[in-house]
Amino acid sequence: MICAYCGKEAKGTKEHIISSGILGLFPECFATIDGERSIVHQGEPMVKDVCADCNNNRISYIDSYAKEFIEKYFLVKYKKDDTLSVEYDYTMIQKMCLKFAFNDLRARKKDVSFFDDEVKEFLLNEEKSSPLGNITILAGLAVNTSPALDYMFGNMKLRWGDSPLLLANSIVTNIDYNTGHITLREERKIQEFENYALSYVFRFNSLQLLILCWDRDIKEDVLNKNNIILKYQYPYSILDASGNTVLSRCTSEATYHHEQLIDVTWGQGLMDEISYMRGTFSEQSEKYFEEVQKRWDEEERKLAEEHPR
Numbered sequence: 001m002i003c004a005y006c007g008k009e010a011k012g013t014k015e016h017i018i019s020s021g022i023l024g025l026f027p028e029c030f031a032t033i034d035g036e037r038s039i040v041h042q043g044e045p046m047v048k049d050v051c052a053d054c055n056n057n058r059i060s061y062i063d064s065y066a067k068e069f070i071e072k073y074f075l076v077k078y079k080k081d082d083t084l085s086v087e088y089d090y091t092m093i094q095k096m097c098l099k100f101a102f103n104d105l106r107a108r109k110k111d112v113s114f115f116d117d118e119v120k121e122f123l124l125n126e127e128k129s130s131p132l133g134n135i136t137i138l139a140g141l142a143v144n145t146s147p148a149l150d151y152m153f154g155n156m157k158l159r160w161g162d163s164p165l166l167l168a169n170s171i172v173t174n175i176d177y178n179t180g181h182i183t184l185r186e187e188r189k190i191q192e193f194e195n196y197a198l199s200y201v202f203r204f205n206s207l208q209l210l211i212l213c214w215d216r217d218i219k220e221d222v223l224n225k226n227n228i229i230l231k232y233q234y235p236y237s238i239l240d241a242s243g244n245t246v247l248s249r250c251t252s253e254a255t256y257h258h259e260q261l262i263d264v265t266w267g268q269g270l271m272d273e274i275s276y277m278r279g280t281f282s283e284q285s286e287k288y289f290e291e292v293q294k295r296w297d298e299e300e301r302k303l304a305e306e307h308p309r
């Protein structure tokens with residue numbers, strides 16, 4: 001076997017797609033739900049084309065950071081108007097997203113051409129501490145503001161997938177406040193970006209991350225244009241080398257359970273209006289939701305005990 005990272009001929013070892021340190025933070029999520037292939041299995045998602053040296057020595061520093069970052073901020077749930085100031089190592093966040101995406105793409109036998117020698121070297125080499133210029137990462141808080149509580153789907157704290165749908169315009173076009181009639185956009189147009197190469201979405205409990213990878217030769221003005229669209233069109237914060245960003249909610253009742261669907265900022269606002277009209281945000285509803293969530297949390301604690309890692 002040729003190692004997917006270093007390219008040397010060696011015996012393949014099992015590498016976790018999402019690091020085992022992160023899986024270990026959520027033992028209650030013991031089943032893997034693969035929506036794309038419509039299968040549920042109890043094993044941990046793995047890929048077996050990495051040599052022992054890369055797996056155990058060379059790329060494991062990325063997993064350590066990923067676990068530390070998730071554990072620090074995202075084991076808890078947030079409320080709809082919460083904001084969270086996070087400190088992070090931007091290069092390590094890039095490496096974490098790239099590594100998980102690369103592993104997942106190989107497991108699904110998809111196109112990995114973005115991961116050329118330079119990107120692999122970036123991942124393998126802990127000393128490489130400057131971020132890649134042709135990558136944009138957006139982050140936000142995943143908060144359930146829908147009337148469909150978490151227990152209804154269960155076990156969905158960890159999710160990921162390639163090519164999330166970044167909409168070009170809102171899902172809802174109009175709300176008639178007199179009648180409550182909601183008009184949906186007939187055709188969902190996807191936002192196009194120049195020099196787009198690859199994108200991924202990750203959900204780690206209350207954190208949602210989007211990584212957009214651009215062609216290596218993307219010109220600075222095109223990159224700036226893409227980043228301006230991303231910044232103003234989506235309810236996410238762009239992470240950068242400053243290592244300090246304030247996150248706020250990036251989900252609505254329409255997108256919380258569908259991490260692949262990225263609504264625009266004004267679309268999220270319209271969805272919030274609907275939640276408000278529906279009464280989801282009323283004090284009484286919130287109290288009821290809180291009570292049900294508490295019971296689900298207890299159930300999850302039991303599941304975690306039954307499935308120690």
Ligand SMILES: [Zn+2]
Pocket residue numbers: 003004005006007008050051052053054055
């Ligand atoms: Zn290797």
